[in-house]
Amino acid sequence: MGVQDFAKLVRNVPDFPKPGIQFKDITPLLQHGPGLRAAIDDMVAATADLDWQVAVGIESRGFLFAAALAYATGRGVALVRKPGKLPADKVRLEYALEYGSDAIEIHADAVAPGQRVLIVDDVLATGGTARAASDLVTGIGGRVAGYVFLAELGFLNGRARLADATVRSLLVW
Numbered sequence: 491m492g493v494q495d496f497a498k499l500v501r502n503v504p505d506f507p508k509p510g511i512q513f514k515d516i517t518p519l520l521q522h523g524p525g526l527r528a529a530i531d532d533m534v535a536a537t538a539d540l541d542w543q544v545a546v547g548i549e550s551r552g553f554l555f556a557a558a559l560a561y562a563t564g565r566g567v568a569l570v571r572k573p574g575k576l577p578a579d580k581v582r583l584e585y586a587l588e589y590g591s592d593a594i595e596i597h598a599d600a601v602a603p604g605q606r607v608l609i610v611d612d613v614l615a616t617g618g619t620a621r622a623a624s625d626l627v628t629g630i631g632g633r634v635a636g637y638v639f640l641a642e643l644g645f646l647n648g649r650a651r652l653a654d655a656t657v658r659s660l661l662v663w
């Protein structure tokens with residue numbers, strides 16, 4: 491199954507969560523065994539040349555792809571979570587979203603000093619979330635080796651905010 495096939499498994503939901511936003515719903519892809527496998531395999535291939543040691547997944551859909559990438563390549567996964575979820579010593583950052591604003595947190599010891607991180611999420615929109623995740627990682631001493639997304643909303647030019655490292659996405663809309 492190629493990129494064009496699993497692209498068809500992403501559902502467009504108009505006006506969610508707010509009027510004017512076209513939401514890219516990946517749940518049909520997640521439910522489809524061959525589609526999910528193809529997406530993970532393609533993400534592994536798309537990042538094979540990047541020198542990374544730990545995948546950092548962004549809550550919550552980013553966790554799915556970060557864990558799969560980490561498992562497939564024998565690496566670990568660290569979590570960037572919404573506020574109030576992480577139990578131990580943590581760092582928090584506020585940031586702007588395509589629809590509203592939010593905050594994210596990371597455990598202070600999620601990444602070792604100098605460790606090279608691959609930041610993983612399902613959709614790159616404005617880039618605000620990935621930018622914030624990247625800043626959290628560097629704030630606790632990690633280094634960002636790259637970013638990978640299942641899909642990118644190209645018209646929002648989120649990758650312009652991620653110019654500090656290589657950005658890979660399987661689909662561009």
Ligand code: AMP
Nearest residue numbers: 512513514588613614615616617618619
């Ligand atoms: P952003 O910070 O604007 O790049 O937004 C990225 C985060 O919000 C990701 O975790 C996405 O899952 C989610 N997101 C933003 N816009 C959309 C969209 N149009 N469709 C699906 N997910 C989106």
